[in-house]
Amino acid sequence: MANSQTLTPAMARARRANLRRNAFYLALIAVGLVAPLAIYPVFLMKVLCFALFACAFNLLLGYAGLLSFGHAAFLATGGYVTGYLLSSYPALTPEMGIITGTVAAVALGVIFGALSIRRQGIYFAMVTLALAQLMFFMYIQAPFTGGEDGLHGVPRGHLFGIISLRSNLAMYYFVFAVFLLGFALIQRTIHSPFGQVLKAIRENEPRAVSLGYNVDAYKLVAFVISAGLAGLAGSTKTVVFQLASLTDAHWHMSGEVILMTLLGGVGTLFGPVAGAGLVVSLQHLLAQSPLGNWVSPILGLIFVVCVLSFRSGIVGEIQKMYRKNFK
Amino acid sequence: MTFIKKTLASSIAIAAAASMAATAQAEISDGEVRIGYLADMSGTYRDLAGPGGLEALQMAIEDFGGSVDGMPIEVFSADDRNSADVGANTVREWVDQRNVDLVAGMVASSVTIAVTKVLEENDGFGIVSGSAASSITNEHCTPNHIHWVYDTYPLANGTARAVVEQGGDSWFMLTADYAFGHALEADVTKVVEENGGEIVGGVRHPFPTDDFSSYILQAQGSGAKIIGLANAGADTVNAINTASQFGVVEAGQQLAGLLVFLNDVYAMGLDTTQGLLLTTGWYWNMDEQAREWAERYYERVGSMPTMVQAGIYSSTMHYLQAVEATGSDDTQTVREYMMKQPIHDFFARNGRVREDGRMVHDMYLARVKSPDQSTHEWDLYEILTSIPAEEAYRPLSESQCKLVQN
C-alpha cells in the first residue's frame, strides 16, 4: 500500500506499459498454443523456423548494423550436421542432434566473424557472401550431405528418448518451445547492456571506440549469437521436414532472409517474425492458386515498394502509427 | 479462409479414419480418389513429362469414365522445380492435408527418392514414371511406390552394349552430378567392362549446366572413342550442341546419348542426331495400338508423346482399374492387386510389377533416322530390336531391395 502511494506518474506509466507488454506476450503465446488446432501444423512450423532464422539475422543487421549476405551458410550447417547425425546414429535423440547442429553453426560463426567483422558496409556483405559460397561448394562436394540429392528420411525420433515426434502436433509444440527459447535469448540480448553497446556501435562506431569499447569483440559476439540461432533454426527445420538440401545453402536463401527482415521491419523485435510469416504464407497460398508461378515477382514487387516507401517494414510502420496516435 | 476449413475438416476425417482403421481396408477413403501429379513443369525436364504428362493423366481419367464406382476422381498438380525440398514438402502436404491416394509423374530422380521417403513414412502411394535411376527400386525401394516406364539398367544394357559391340570400346563419361547420373554411370560402367570395353575417364557436371565447352574439351583430350552422356533433357541437348560446335564427330569421336527422349531428338533435328543409338521403353509409331493412342494425344497436345507421357497414362489406368477391382484405395491392397495383374496395353508388352516395385516390360533398341529416311516431322526412330522384359532389367538375384528375399 505504502508503495502505491509514492508512485510518481512516470513510474505508473512505466508499470502500465510493462503490464501491457506482458499481457501482449502472453496473448501471443496463447495464439501460438492454439494455432495448430486450426492451421496445418507443418506450415506453422515452417513459419516458426524461418521466423527464428530472420530474428537471428535481424540481431546482426538491426542492432549491430551489419548486413550479412551469407547467413544461408549457418542455416545449412545446422541442418546438415543435425540431419547427418540423426540419420547415422539412431540412438541419438532429436534434441541432442539439434544442439550439436547449433554448436557447429556457432563454430562456423566464430570463423566467419573473425574474418569479416573488420570490414564494413558492402565489403562486409561481400566477404560473408564469399565465405558462404565456399561452404556451398563444400556441401556439394562432401559425401555426408548427399550433394545435389540432399539428405532424406531423417528420423524425427523421440524427444529426450521418451516423447515421439512423429505426430505433427507433438512436433509443433517442440518447435514452438525452441522458437520461444531463441526469441527470448534475442530479447534478452537486445535489452541487456551488451545490446545497448551494440546499438551505440551501429549509430556511431568511432564514438564507441573512443568511449573505450572493444568494438570488434562486441561485433564478433553478436555475429556468433546470430550464427548460432540461424543454425538452431536450420537444425530444427531439418527435424521437422526430415530433410536437408542445398536450397538452404544457396545464396538465394541469404537474400530471402534479408527480404523477410526488411519486409517485417529491421531493428524491431517482432518485425522478422511478421516478415517471415508473410513471405512463407504468400509462398504457400500463391503456390496453390492460379498465381502459383508469380511468387517471386510478387515478392520482388513488395520488396521494391518496401524499399521505396515503407523502409521501417510492417512492424516499424505500425509502431510509428501507434506512437503518433496514442502517445 | 478455405485453407483453415480444409484443415479442420481433414483433421476430423483423420480422427474418424483412425477409429475405423480396421474397417477402412476395403473402402475408398472420403468417397473420392485423389491423384497428385508432381513434375518439373518449367525447367530442364519440362518437355519430357511436364504439362503433357498432366494431359495424359487427364486422358486416362476421362477414358476411365471420370469416376470409380460413382466416386469422383480429383487431380492436383504441382511444379517441383527439380528441387527435392519442394517435391517432398508438397507431397507431405498432399498426403497430410488432402488425403491424396496416388502421387503420379515424378521426374528428377533426386526429387523422387525424397518423395518416396515421405510416402513410406506416411503410408502414401506413388507411381514413378519420369525418373531414371535404377536405385529407386534397388537400394531406395519402398513398399509405397512402383517404378513404371524405364530405368538406367536397360538404358545401359541396351545402348551401351550395342555401342561396345559395334567397336566403341573406350569411353569417356560425362555425368550429371546427382542420383540419376551416378546410377546411369554405374550401370554403364558395368556393361561396358563386362563386354570387354574400358572407361578411360570422365567428369561430373553440375545439374543443370549451360556451358559444356570445357567438359567437351576434356573429353576430346581423353582420346576415348565414345563420349557417353549420362545426363538428360536440356543438359543432353546442350552437350550435343556444344560437341557439334567443337567438331567432335569430325575429329573421329562418337557421342552416345544414354538417355535421349523423343522431344530431344525433335528439338535438335535429324541433321544433328541421325544415326544415334538409343534405348526406349516405348515409341509412338511402334505398332497400331501405340499409334492410335499417340494420335489421340497429338490432337490434344500438339506434339507426339514421349515414353514418359505414355507411361503416365498407362500406369494411371492400371491404378484406377486396381482401385475399382478391389474397391479400396488402401496402398497395400492396391499394390498387391497391381502386382498380380499382368500389364498388356498400348504401352507395355509382357509387363508385370515385381515385388521390388519395378514394372518390367519389353524395351527397344532404336536408331535415329536420317533426314532422307524420315517421311514426316515426327518420324524419328527406327526400332532395331526388342529386349525381352526379363532380360532388360536388373535381375532380382542382384537386388539390394529390402523387399526382396535373397
Place this chain on the structure above:
Amino acid sequence: MTMIFGVPVAVFMGQLLLGLINGAFYALLSLGLAVIFGLLKIVNFAHGAMYMLGAFTTLLGMQYLGVNYWAALLLTPLVVGLGGMLVERVLLRRIAHLDHLYGLLLTFGLALIFEGSLINFFGVSGARYPTPDALQGGYQLGFMFLPKYRAWVLLAAIIVCVFTWYMIERTRLGAYLRAGTENPALMQAFGVNVPLLVTLTYGFGVALAAFAGVLAAPLYPVSPTMGSNLLIVVFAVVVIGGMGSILGAILTGLGMGLIEGLTKVYYPEAANTVIFLVMILVLLLRPAGLFGKEA
C-alpha cells in the same frame, strides 16, 4: 604427348583459352558494375537481370521483328540501356540520399521481378539462338578446335572494354564522370548537370551488360535465370579488382577467367568457387582490391 603437371598440353591450353573467353564476359559485366558503382555508389544487383534481358531482347527481336544478330549488337544495348535510365530516373533517384545498402536491396527486388516474370512466359529450360552464318565453323589451332564465334566474342569484348576505358580515362566526358565520382557537389557547382550524368552512367553500365547478353545469346541457352548465378561471380570480380576501378574490372575479369580455366584443368568441380577464395584472400590482404585506392 607433352604434359604439363600430368595434363596434355592441348587440354591445358584449350582450357586457358576457354577461360579467357569466359573472362571476356566477366570483364564486360564487371566493367558495367564498376562504372555504376563509381558514380552512384550502388551495387547493382539487377546487373545479371540486365544481361539476361539483353539476351532475351536479342532472341525476341529476331523471332518477332526479324532483327538479325548484327543489328541486335547495336540495338539491344540501346533499348536495354534506355530501360536502365528509366529505372534510374523513376526508382533509384528516390533513394539516392539513403544508405547505399538500400540501392543494393532495391535492385535485388528488381532482379526478382524481371527473372520471375520471364520464367512464367519462357520457363527456365532455355531457348536457342542460332550462330550467325558468317561465324559458323572454326579454326584448327593445333592444340584445339576453336569455334569462330568464340573467337569473335573475345575480340568484341576486348574492343568494347578498351573503348570504354579510353572514353573514361582520356576524354572530356570521362573527366566529368571521374570528377563526379570524387565530388558530385563541386561538379554541380561548376554547372555540370550531375543528375543527367548519373542517369547516363547507369544507362551506359546497363548497356554494357546488355551487350554481353547479345554476345552470350548464340553461346548459351537463353533463359531467365542465365544472369543470376553469373551475377555473384561478377560481384567477386569487381571486389577483387577494387570497387569502381575501371582498369581493375577489365584486367581482373580476364584474369579470373584464366584462373577459372586453370582450375578446370586440375579440379573442375571447384571452378565456380575458386573466385570466391581469391576474393577472400584479396580482401584480407588488400581490402581496397587489387587496383583500388586505399580509403
